Amino acid sequence: MTTSPLEPADLRTRVDKALAAFLAGQQDRLLAIDPALAEVAATVTEFVLGGGKRLRPAFAYWGFRGAGGADSDGVVAAVAALELVQASALIHDDLMDRSDTRRGVPSVHRRFEKLHAGAGWRGSAGGFGDCAAVLLGDLALVWSDELLHGCGLPLTDLARAxxxxxxxxxxxxxxxxxxxxxxxxxxxxxxxxxxxxxxxxxxxxxxxxxxxxxxxxxxxxxxxxxxxxxxxxxxxxxxxxxxxxxxxxxxxxxxxxxxxxxxxxxxxxxxxxxxxxxxxxxxxxxxxxxxxxxxxxxxxxxxxxxxxxxxxxxxxxxxxxxxxxxxxxxxxxxxxxxxxxxxxxxxxxxxxxxxx
The missing domain is CATH 1.10.600.10 (Farnesyl Diphosphate Synthase)
Incomplete structure (x- = not known):
């Protein structure tokens, strides 16, 4: 039996696919700026795709369907933007709480602190990690806007949202x-x-x-x-x-x-x-x-x-x-x-x- 494209489990797969495609494009943009941004692109991608319940996109999608909206890849991409808002909030939250881990792996500020220390760079490794987390959280928030408005839905629909x-x-x-x-x-x-x-x-x-x-x-x-x-x-x-x-x-x-x-x-x-x-x-x-x-x-x-x-x-x-x-x-x-x-x-x- 095939799975209906409207079932929640399949919706999660579609959301992840939309996020992966978007983040792959963003990685190309960052690498075109400077190869040093590879770690930034990889960290955001791994953070977004590495876990999470995808509840926010699910509530948005089924809120849309319940109100009479028709399923499309565009609406899936639109609701996937919520996961970038969530990523921004979690990255910043971990920094403010001084949390060492998230989903069983080092939090973003700890990851970049380790990067600094391992490379033997100048200055404070902890300060570098903190700065990186602020900027990566901000970047995820900026990208949430970009994904929503590039999802392919009509501009009139996006203007209401x-x-x-x-x-x-x-x-x-x-x-x-x-x-x-x-x-x-x-x-x-x-x-x-x-x-x-x-x-x-x-x-x-x-x-x-x-x-x-x-x-x-x-x-x-x-x-x-x-x-x-x-x-x-x-x-x-x-x-x-x-x-x-x-x-x-x-x-x-x-x-x-x-x-x-x-x-x-x-x-x-x-x-x-x-x-x-x-x-x-x-x-x-x-x-x-x-x-x-x-x-x-x-x-x-x-x-x-x-x-x-x-x-x-x-x-x-x-x-x-x-x-x-x-x-x-x-x-x-x-x-x-x-x-x-x-x-x-x-x-x-x-x-x-x-x-x-």
Missing amino acids: RPVFDTMRTEVTVGQYLDVLTQATGDTSLERAGKVARFKSAKYTVERPLLLGAALAGAGPEVSAAYSAFGLPLGEAFQLRDDVLGVFGDPAQTGKPAGDDLREGKRTYLVASAFGALDEAGRSELETALGDPRLDDAGVERLRAAIRDSGALAATEARIEELMAGSLDALAAAPIDGEAREVLHRLAEAATRRSV
């Missing part, structure tokens, strides 16, 4: 700033944690991709409103699952060291819930250890136990279920194509039941 794409990129950037600000100020309120989750991740993971697909298809306000009602709570549930995995996830599956979010001092919904539930001594212990890059495995386990025993883990899991229920109710009532509704339901389950 442009405001959504621009709003999404602004939201994820300022959401990241709010995350950094929250760590610096030590704000432990659930309100702040919720806002960071919405703008850093929730909106650009689900809601904005859905709205991008709707705009490309020329959907009316009823469909867009339904997508927001479905997508925003689902995106928040996705981020809360990410928060849980950042503390309790298995490094063999997540590709990052155990407890990295604790060492980075992330003030997530999970952590904010713990601060609200712990007694004064427990809050003091959590406050002291949170954000300590020297926190060893035993220290991580003590904080895990404190968070679990406070009821914060159970509260976060309950919040995920609550958000999921509201999201799926909105999806059931959405005025969209039945096949798209079924696939979006499966995507919602995959986004929140995951272990990576």
